[in-house]
Amino acid sequence: MPRNAWYIGAPTTRLDKAPVPIVIHGLPVVLFRDADGHARALHDRCSHRGVALSLGTIADGMMACAYHGWRFDGEGRCRHIPSLRDDQRIRNTQIRSYPCVEQDGYIWLWTGDDEPGDRPLAIEKFDRFQWLQGAIELACEAILPIENNLDICHAAFTHPELHPQWFRAQAVGLVPTRYELDMSATNLTVRGPETLLSFDLPDRVTVGGGEGFRLILHHVPTIPGRCIQHWLLRREPVTEAEPPFWSTEEPEILAQDRLVLESAQRTYDAEGDAFERSVEADATTLAARRLLAAATRDPASATQMKRSVLVRS
Ligand code: FES
Numbered sequence: 001m002p003r004n005a006w007y008i009g010a011p012t013t014r015l016d017k018a019p020v021p022i023v024i025h026g027l028p029v030v031l032f033r034d035a036d037g038h039a040r041a042l043h044d045r046c047s048h049r050g051v052a053l054s055l056g057t058i059a060d061g062m063m064a065c066a067y068h069g070w071r072f073d074g075e076g077r078c079r080h081i082p083s084l085r086d087d088q089r090i091r092n093t094q095i096r097s098y099p100c101v102e103q104d105g106y107i108w109l110w111t112g113d114d115e116p117g118d119r120p121l122a123i124e125k126f127d128r129f130q131w132l133q134g135a136i137e138l139a140c141e142a143i144l145p146i147e148n149n150l151d152i153c154h155a156a157f158t159h160p161e162l163h164p165q166w167f168r169a170q171a172v173g174l175v176p177t178r179y180e181l182d183m184s185a186t187n188l189t190v191r192g193p194e195t196l197l198s199f200d201l202p203d204r205v206t207v208g209g210g211e212g213f214r215l216i217l218h219h220v221p222t223i224p225g226r227c228i229q230h231w232l233l234r235r236e237p238v239t240e241a242e243p244p245f246w247s248t249e250e251p252e253i254l255a256q257d258r259l260v261l262e263s264a265q266r267t268y269d270a271e272g273d274a275f276e277r278s279v280e281a282d283a284t285t286l287a288a289r290r291l292l293a294a295a296t297r298d299p300a301s302a303t304q305m306k307r308s309v310l311v312r313s
């Protein structure tokens, strides 16, 4: 996954009175609100003896370490060491801070080494719609659920009793279906007769669109072999009821994907990926791989592509 990009740290609602520890791209980070209510992100390690700052408290809008009470402001500057006499100065105690933006219901972080891009990509119509929001942790690399959510031929098998494609397959079987792929340097859109999927770098998959159903998924790498899937589901505009198949714990349909993805990850861990075989229906997931590979290694190598595939789905 590309490092120089905005990723979700946490939903804004999680950032209340207590500091929030997260891990992103292998980096321990603590999120908190400063005295002005702005979200802040610091490396979650005290420069005194290495204790996680997230074990501490927020004092005067600063992170106060749980061990000896050193306080760090939102820029990572140590502002107060309780044990110092008045005639002693604070020196060499800076810790790393990360650019942090609050937008569309999330706190977004930039942990890359390049200068941050101006803002995270906006979530279309976020303010106009109502949303359900949640997250689940997956024991697999972030690319697996990204591919899975763009995979046009899995729902009839992975999602019994839940996915429209499964119900249709039960009723009439799989039928030849044409899907149009449209790839730019930062986006892949897949359109079928009843399908609209979109992938935006680095990690956003949108299912549905327009005024109808919309599920937005982000996939944040944490430690190697794990990721967090943040989901955002548009509430039913008419009833405002939660969709019956959805819960805020672990939505069952995501649990069904988890089962196959974590299984696949165990295989990749044990065997690498040389065993993989692909068919034409994998065009969508392979396109997402290409997009991510270009963004991670060499953004200038990104190419545009349009093609259509005809598969039984
Ligand atoms: S370890 Fe943080 S103040 Fe000592």
Ligand SMILES: [Fe+2]
Binding pocket: 148, 149, 154, 155, 158, 159, 253, 257
């Ligand atoms: Fe799925």
